[in-house]
Amino acid sequence: MRAAGAAAVVSSALVAAQVPAPKPLAADLARPIAPPLAPLLSESDSAAVTKFSFIAYGDTRSGSEATVPGDGQVLQQEHFRLMDSVLAKVGALAATPFPVRFVVQSGDAVLRGANSTMWDVSFTPIIERLTRRGGLPYFLAAGNHDVTGMPLGTPGRDAGLRNTLNALSNLIPPDGSPRRLTGYPTYAFGYGNLFAIAFDTNIAADPAQLAWVTAQLEGLDRRRYRHVLAFFHHPPFSSGPHGGAHVEPGTAAVRDVYMPLFRRHHVRLLIAGHEHLYEHWIERYQSDGRKFRIDSLVTGGGGAPTYVYSGEPDMTAYLKAGADAQVALEHAVKPGRTIADNPHHFVLIQVDGDRLTLEVVGSGAPYAPYNGQSRVELVDRVS
Numbered sequence: 001m002r003a004a005g006a007a008a009v010v011s012s013a014l015v016a017a018q019v020p021a022p023k024p025l026a027a028d029l030a031r032p033i034a035p036p037l038a039p040l041l042s043e044s045d046s047a048a049v050t051k052f053s054f055i056a057y058g059d060t061r062s063g064s065e066a067t068v069p070g071d072g073q074v075l076q077q078e079h080f081r082l083m084d085s086v087l088a089k090v091g092a093l094a095a096t097p098f099p100v101r102f103v104v105q106s107g108d109a110v111l112r113g114a115n116s117t118m119w120d121v122s123f124t125p126i127i128e129r130l131t132r133r134g135g136l137p138y139f140l141a142a143g144n145h146d147v148t149g150m151p152l153g154t155p156g157r158d159a160g161l162r163n164t165l166n167a168l169s170n171l172i173p174p175d176g177s178p179r180r181l182t183g184y185p186t187y188a189f190g191y192g193n194l195f196a197i198a199f200d201t202n203i204a205a206d207p208a209q210l211a212w213v214t215a216q217l218e219g220l221d222r223r224r225y226r227h228v229l230a231f232f233h234h235p236p237f238s239s240g241p242h243g244g245a246h247v248e249p250g251t252a253a254v255r256d257v258y259m260p261l262f263r264r265h266h267v268r269l270l271i272a273g274h275e276h277l278y279e280h281w282i283e284r285y286q287s288d289g290r291k292f293r294i295d296s297l298v299t300g301g302g303g304a305p306t307y308v309y310s311g312e313p314d315m316t317a318y319l320k321a322g323a324d325a326q327v328a329l330e331h332a333v334k335p336g337r338t339i340a341d342n343p344h345h346f347v348l349i350q351v352d353g354d355r356l357t358l359e360v361v362g363s364g365a366p367y368a369p370y371n372g373q374s375r376v377e378l379v380d381r382v383s
Contacts, residue, residue: 030119030163034128035170037135040102040191047224049192050353053098055086056231057346058106058273059300060123061145071111071118078303078344079126082363086346087134089361098350101191103136104198106273107143107233108304109167113160114148119167131171138171140164141198142185143233143273149202149250157202161185172198181212188216194351195225201234201272204253213258217265226354230262231271235298237313240275240335244311250274255318259283263325266292269349269356269378273300276307277342278360278369280333284380285325295356295378301345301363308342309335333369343367355379 041049060079062070090100110118130136140146146164150157164185172187173180180187186209188197199213200206220228234250235243236259242248262270263285281296300307312331319327336342344363349356356378360367368374 028116030116030167031124032169033124033138033167033171034132036131036137038137040137040189043190046191051097051351052101052192053093053348053350054194055089055100055103055346055348056106056271056297057082057086057103057299057302058233058271059108059143059276059304060105060126060302061108061111061143061304062122063305064111071122072115074122076122076126076303078363079123080303082301082303082344082346083126083129085361085363086130089346089348090134090136098352100136100348103130103138104196104229104231104271105138105140105302106231106271106299107141108145108273108300109140109143109164111145113146113163114156116163119163124167139187139189139196139198139231140168140171140185141232142200142202144202144250147185147200147202152203152206179216181209184209184212186212190225192351193225193353194227194229195220196229196231199230199232201232201250201254204232204234204250204257210257210261214261217261217267220265222266227269227351227356228265228267229269229271230258230267233272234274235272236270236296237281237315237329237331238272238275238298239279239309239312239331240277240298240307241310242274242307243313245314246310247313256321259318260322262294263287263292263322263327267294270294270296271347272296272298273302274298275335276300276304277309277335278333278345278347278367279331279335280369282330282332283327284330285322285327287325291380293378293380295358297347297358299345299347301343303344306339306342306344307335308339309337 060076093099109123147160148157175182186199236254275298279298283294345367346361348359359375370376
């Protein structure tokens with residue numbers, strides 16, 4: 001598409017969305033996303049909250065076909081449609097006992113994070129529909145398309161990291177905060193009885209990041225924080241083209257390093273992306289004679305080109321390593337084998353005291369992956 005044509009499409013879409021056009025920057029750096037009209041209550045001010053909802057989704061980037069307008073040229077079309085559904089759900093729940101209080105995204109905001117135009121033109125105006133019109137806090141974990149999978153300190157990673165951090169600068173804890181690892185897209189926040197940690201699985205083996213996440217978990221008041229959520233990009237288990245028989249470095253590090261840590265601290269819920277589909281894994285284990293579960297969601301249906309089921313991962317070594325904790329895995333929801341079976345979607349999680357319930361919401365159409373149901377309670381019934 002020619003520049004003038006692309007600008008016209010972007011302009012008309014922005015008018016339709018009632019979102020102001022982004023202001024140009026003097027430097028080639030992604031502009032900060034406007035902060036939410038209603039900032040998240042502080043940890044101390046929200047301490048008594050035990051009923052609320054939050055939304056999760058991931059992978060909003062465009063494809064890379066040269067003949068199809070994508071990131072940097074037009075608004076992300078499927079992400080825009082998804083945001084319509086998100087805002088409708090937010091409005092529907094506003095006056096209920098479970099209002100939506102924040103949104104988390106598991107990464108791959110744009111196709112190439114080092115390109116500031118992709119953020120400013122295609123992604124940020126959509127998120128500002130959420131933060132300004134919806135008034136909600138928004139939290140992003142870095143994906144491989146945002147900061148690349150390159151090692152720390154390499155020029156390719158640094159360019160994407162600068163844009164990611166600048167885009168998020170109004171939304172996440174600042175450098176120097178006790179809830180932020182300085183210089184990293186690694187941070188945490190607490191709301192009500194839930195504590196959330198975002199970390200960068202592109203550098204999942206990084207010792208500084210691991211030490212910081214460990215310290216956050218070790219310092220938690222678990223009498224207050226009944227639920228601990230970790231959200232990140234590479235899932236520990238998946239059956240799409242990034243999973244199955246193929247084990248990527250980020251996934252291997254999450255399995256080997258973070259999953260034992262999560263079991264040790266009884267992390268309750270994991271939200272990942274990377275696979276452009278939906279699937280749900282349940283890990284059950286025992287600790288000090290008690291039974292626990294970790295629900296691991298792969299929710300990469302935010303608008304990126306859809307993936308399909310590839311095959312089951314070989315979990316033999318993982319289960320053997322977790323034998324002392326009697327680790328067992330259940331693939332509760334498998335993705336479909338056709339694109340039509342894997343619609344764009346988001347996940348609504350309802351917190352009700354010690355109970356968690358999730359609902360998978362299709363983008364503009366019903367989606368019922370739980371044996372014809374869209375809603376499921378995350379609990380093991382005791383007969």
